[in-house]
Amino acid sequence: MVKAKKFVLRKHPEGLPKSTDFKLVEEELPPLKENEVLTEAVFLSVDPYMRAYMSTLSLDTTMIGSQVAKIIESRNPKYPVGKYIVGQFGWRTHTITDGASAAGSGPLIVLPDLGDLPLSLGLGVLGMPGNTAYFGFLEICLPKVGETVVVSGAAGAVGSHVGQIAKIKGCKVIGIAGTDEKGKWLTKELGFDHFINYKTQNVGEELKKVAPEGVHCYFDNVGGEISITVMNQMKMYGRVAVCGAISSYNEKETPKVTSPFRPIIFQQLKVEGLYVTRWNDRWMEGINQNLQWIKQGKLKYHETVTEGFQNIFNAFVDMMNGGNTGKAIVKV
Ligand SMILES: NC(=O)C1=CN([C@@H]2O[C@H](COP(=O)(O)OP(=O)(O)OC[C@H]3O[C@@H](n4cnc5c(N)ncnc54)[C@H](OP(=O)(O)O)[C@@H]3O)[C@@H](O)[C@H]2O)C=CC1
Numbered sequence: 370m371v372k373a374k375k376f377v378l379r380k381h382p383e384g385l386p387k388s389t390d391f392k393l394v395e396e397e398l399p400p401l402k403e404n405e406v407l408t409e410a411v412f413l414s415v416d417p418y419m420r421a422y423m424s425t426l427s428l429d430t431t432m433i434g435s436q437v438a439k440i441i442e443s444r445n446p447k448y449p450v451g452k453y454i455v456g457q458f459g460w461r462t463h464t465i466t467d468g469a470s471a472a473g474s475g476p477l478i479v480l481p482d483l484g485d486l487p488l489s490l491g492l493g494v495l496g497m498p499g500n501t502a503y504f505g506f507l508e509i510c511l512p513k514v515g516e517t518v519v520v521s522g523a524a525g526a527v528g529s530h531v532g533q534i535a536k537i538k539g540c541k542v543i544g545i546a547g548t549d550e551k552g553k554w555l556t557k558e559l560g561f562d563h564f565i566n567y568k569t570q571n572v573g574e575e576l577k578k579v580a581p582e583g584v585h586c587y588f589d590n591v592g593g594e595i596s597i598t599v600m601n602q603m604k605m606y607g608r609v610a611v612c613g614a615i616s617s618y619n620e621k622e623t624p625k626v627t628s629p630f631r632p633i634i635f636q637q638l639k640v641e642g643l644y645v646t647r648w649n650d651r652w653m654e655g656i657n658q659n660l661q662w663i664k665q666g667k668l669k670y671h672e673t674v675t676e677g678f679q680n681i682f683n684a685f686v687d688m689m690n691g692g693n694t695g696k697a698i699v700k701v
């Protein structure tokens with residue numbers, strides 16, 4: 370009999386979540402039925418969307434999230450023992466699944482052979498955030514050689530990836546993030562052209578200096594005043610991919626921000642929201658392209674790894690507070 374450990378939601382968080390909003394419990398798992406497999410978590414992902422969903426989950430539900438897990442028992446020939454899969458199993462150590470992916474999540478996939486690359490990439494550059502960057506940027510921003518691209522949340526999983534694809538596509542790239550160390554990583558290692566620290570610099574003034582020509586594409590991971598400032602400096606017919614709004618996820622009330630309608634109307638911007646599951650039917654295309662770019666040395670990645678399943682809450686809060694560079698991961 371296998372005992373799974375799992376974190377359940379005890380209280381709907383107010384503001385930044387507290388450890389007391391969650392409870393660690395044990396669950397005895399039954400024997401497998403036909404078509405089912407038993408998996409053991411190896412890496413878990415902590416992502417901003419978890420905060421957005423926390424308020425909608427029923428209390429005592431297992432906290433949502435994806436993980437790379439090893440199949441340790443199988444009664445399903447599609448999922449043999451020893452294979453690694455990426456599944457939306459939540460904050461738990463062991464799971465029984467029949468392979469159907471959870472509603473509204475990315476597809477359950479068997480990881481392709483990654484060679485020497487870490488399996489944890491299945492949660493980052495070769496997983497949901499990687500596909501968000503790949504499809505979201507290419508399909509919505511439609512970048513052209515020589516164009517100027519601004520990315521907010523630039524040193525995180527999605528943002529650092531978007532900026533590198535923009536460089537691959539021949540664009541000038543400006544990243545906005547919260548520390549100078551992140552800025553150094555973006556410009557010195559990833560090839561971003563410029564960096565703006567939104568915590569210590571005036572984003573509008575700096576943007577005028579580094580992009581006097583105006584901005585063609587804005588990939589928005591944060592929302593709020595940063596985004597209004599960028600949109601006010603966009604070129605006519607600029608494209609905005611609205612991917613995330615982390616600046617407001619901990620807010621109880623919808624924050625009051627300057628209206629974006631003036632630049633949308635006068636610069637005739639095309640503003641489009643995206644949700645990565647839109648491209649579920651092309652999922653492996655994104656993963657294979659990102660894998661190829663890594664192998665070609667065109668796409669770099671960084672992971673901020675927290676050790677220990679029991680530390681997943683701390684890893685989550687640390688990521689929400691900007692403690693991560695690249696993808697935030699928990700190693701079980
Ligand atoms: N639409 C979709 O399908 C998807 C959307 N997303 C969204 O993309 C965004 C990035 O996700 P992901 O790459 O996984 O996360 P990140 O790895 O970027 O981690 C979150 C980062 O957000 C930054 N941040 C936190 N608070 C603020 C704030 N108030 N203002 C500006 N930046 C802030 C922090 O960096 P810093 O030090 O710079 O402050 C932190 O490191 C999120 O908004 C997420 O919800 C992600 C995946 C799919």
Ligand SMILES: CCCCC/C=C/C=O
Nearest residue numbers: 417418474475497613645
């Ligand atoms: C597999 C879950 C998809 C989550 C997409 C994230 C949306 C917003 O942050």
